Amino acid sequence: MPAGETGGSQVKSAVRTVELLEFFAGRPGMHSLADVQTAVGYPKSSLYMLLRTLVDLGWVETDATGTRYGIGVRALLVGTSYIDGDEVVAAARPTLDRLSDDTSETIHLARLEGTNVVYLSTRQSEHYLRPFTRVGRRLPAHSTSLGKALLATHSDERVRALLPERLDRLTEHTVTDREQLIAELAQIRERGYATDREENTLGLSCFGIAIPYRTPARDAISCSVPVARLTPAHEQLIREALFDARDRLTLATRHL
Known part of the structure; x- marks a missing residue:
């Protein structure tokens, strides 16, 4: 042959x-x-x-x-070795621990992979009512605060090239129109963080923020909280804690 x-x-x-x-x-x-x-x-x-x-x-x-x-x-075993050897995961551990302590809610670190986000690390809330997300889980970027925070670091043209015009609906609150999502990404750029209000899972709200050690960003962190426990004061605390965590992670990952 x-x-x-x-x-x-x-x-x-x-x-x-x-x-x-x-x-x-x-x-x-x-x-x-x-x-x-x-x-x-x-x-x-x-x-x-x-x-x-x-x-x-x-x-x-x-x-x-x-x-x-x-x-x-x-x-x-191979998946675990990827997590164990990832420099961002290692650098993020103290920040994720502190964010978990500050908010008492479930914390995630995830990476953008194509049109999805993949969870690299989590900190589970100690509350009885809490979400469960395993490391390695893959979710659509357009329906998660993590994904939207990362998509917002790309140009509108890149988002149009990446996503189809019609997006999959995961709940009745999911944004399924690409142009509507792009309009939301502009708002995310202005305020610095993204939200997912029952767009991926009913009864669950999430707040996400990108880590700017790369441009466009590759990784983001989020805080997930059941809607039943989300008060305006708690939401404000979560936002402030996320901004603080982003600043800490920006310093921790500046050499990567």
């Missing part, structure tokens, strides 16, 4: 491997071979062989019958 064909085959296998892992990462639980094939569209024989290879290597797991597949423990 010519060298060019071999190289092309290797690249194709690598792409398929990554696509398979992303399929499992985005769909928790176990899936049949037929379900996986329907989603990814690979020939059944080559898909089966690729799955068996990933099972042998620990990237994919099977159930007791050996006919259903899900993400494996090695994916967790």
Whole structure:
């Protein structure tokens, strides 16, 4: 076989491997071979062989019958190493701890990845009524305070290139029109922080602010609080605490 064909085959296998892992990462639980094939569209024989290879290597797991597949423990190990080795996560730890203490609410650090935000670190509120968000969770940028704070650091032209005209609706409060979102981003730039008022999860409000160690910003922090506990005074406290945390993180990340 010519060298060019071999190289092309290797690249194709690598792409398929990554696509398979992303399929499992985005769909928790176990899936049949037929379900996986329907989603990814690979020939059944080559898909089966690729799955068996990933099972042998620990990237994919099977159930007791050996006919259903899900993400494996090695994916967790690699994901954990990414968090452990990230300089921003390390630099942010004291600030996130203090922000959690100052607000008594759930705190997040997240990164913009395409049209989504990915959670890198969290501090859970000690209140009985509180949101639960795991590290590694991916949410649409347009429906979260974290995502909107980060999108606001991009130009309107870049946001138009990044997002479709119609945005997915997660709740009845989600902004689904791109131009309406762009108008909101202009307001976010003026006041310095973003809000999500039940736009991603009913009953939950969030306040987010970008960390300007890069331009446009890549990372942001947020504070999430149940609507039932959000008073005007508490909201003011959260905003002030977020601005203070941003200033501290700007200093902590100035060398990155």
